[in-house]
Amino acid sequence: MKKITYILILFFAMIMSSCEEDYLDAPTQSTMDESLIFSKHELAKGAIDGIKEVIGQTNSYRGRFLTHYGSNTDIEWNNSTSSNARGDLSRYINSPTNTDMNRSNVYWAMLYTGIERANICIRGLRNYGNPEPGTEMGQLLGEAITLRAIYYADLLKAHGDIVARFEPITSETIYLPKSNRDVIYKQLIADLEEAASLVAWPNETEATSTTEMVNKAFVKAFRARLCLMASGFSQRGNSIRRSTDPELAPEVLYPIALQECKDVIESNTVALESSFETLWRKNCEEVITAGGESLWEIPYSEGRGRHLFTYGVKHQIADQYTGQPRGGTFGPLPHVYYDFDAKDTRRDVTCVPYLWSKSNPAIQELDGVEIWYFGKWRYEWMTRYVTSTNDDGVNKIYMRYAEVLLMAAEIENELNGPTAAAPYLKEIRKRAFLPTDWSEKVDAYVDVLATKEAMFEAIVKEHGFELCGEMERKQALIRWNMLKSKMDEAKQKMDELRNLVGDYFDVxxxxxxxxxxxxxxxxxxxxxxxxxxxxxxxxxxxxxxISASKIDDEKINSIYTNNPDENQFWPIWQEFIDNSNGMLNNDPIE
Known part of the structure; x- marks a missing residue:
């Protein structure tokens, strides 16, 4: 990620100086600074980079949000059964005093800092930048709007109802209560429509030549994802239901989401990689050229980011592939490997049964059937030798084209039936299987899905096979109202696997x-x-x-302790409640 100039760090430090009332009541200096910054492209561009700076902070995306959110589900879990702060969240023990999260510099504070910076940039660009579509300033405004939406979307999926701030802080708005999430969803969906009109398609301009920069394909795909989130099920108060706001009904938002997906697909500006392994090798090799499958990535410098550190295949000591002995905190559930079709090329990329030994040079060592590793991220695939003790610097792919195809299939099925959904599901499966297997594994498999129910079930399965380990499953299960039911199904699968019965009789x-x-x-x-x-x-x-002692009751039950459907969202951490001047609490909004 590009470095931010000193003048812009100073600018944001001044603008954000603890929001003291004497400063906030003196807008003249702020206005003068904004007129200077946001009327000049290079300075405004640096200010936009300042919105992204919070990503790499120690307890922001880097070391808390991306390393904790998304597990456990019916396909992914924390490999450890130990009782600790991260393990508690994996098992849906959501305490506001969780020791990993209940601190002043955690992602909640960092993302709201990013939101405030975005608000300042959006105001400045509107007032002084003349941000028209197709212009450099328009691109910057679209990026600022999109970055703000990203931060809000992640806060929404983690917490449900949160504080809405769409204008820079004033002395009157330092302390605000939570807003109903529907208010925020509607704002974000409208915002992203505007952003899509401002930013260029991938590789249309220099500003959209890398996956670290916001482009039209990503904005439209992201808007489709938010439409599905907003119209889907979630825990609201003491029940699980859809929004009662008519503007967020599926019949309103599904056509919008479908059109956004079709716009991306028909643009021919992005595409699936030639093979599943190629996609993940490129990610590990830090290829960021736009126009492939990755639509946008959370950008890291070499000394920040913990994706392989957390999700990669485990290396026990520094060896020939990495100077950082980490990986393996999370992994696929034991049955997932056997749920894949044996000819599915995604299986051996996704599910790895070994770790690397304690020798140097290291060799692969079998772990137990109860502990698997995500093979999408491998130090051995990197072209750079990692020497940092706790950061690997590999970008997180935030959204990719495969998800666009899955969303298109899901929405077409709901609106127009399985025949309309079939081409999108077939495209996903064609990449998953070799051409010699397409007749059986693609055409015959999809063509028999003759009802909406059968097609939807197949899409839910495909979502798991395609996205396993990417921590997108939890939110999808929530909006489908399938979180606990699918996790209970996973427990049953693990029981069958350890006893080699049912679907696992031939393992x-x-x-x-x-x-x-x-x-x-x-x-x-x-x-x-x-x-x-x-x-x-x-x-x-x-x-x-495989034996009952390897997948014992304690291991199976570690998938959740508290009812997932009653604990879909993390609480607001006590640190922020205590410092909210009485405005914040964890009481549900019905």
């Missing part, structure tokens, strides 16, 4: 393994369904892979 209980000629890559027999022959004469090692 082998014993694994035989050795190493390929490179000396570090595992050669495994017994991981695939039906591989049950005795191969002890052909392999150097064997191990009991």
């Amino acid at each position: 082998p209980s014993t694994i035989y393994y050795g190493y390929l000629s490179d000396g570090e890559t595992l050669d495994i027999y017994g991981l695939e369904r039906g591989e049950s022959d005795d191969k002890s004469a052909d392999y150097d090692y064997q191990t009991t892979w």
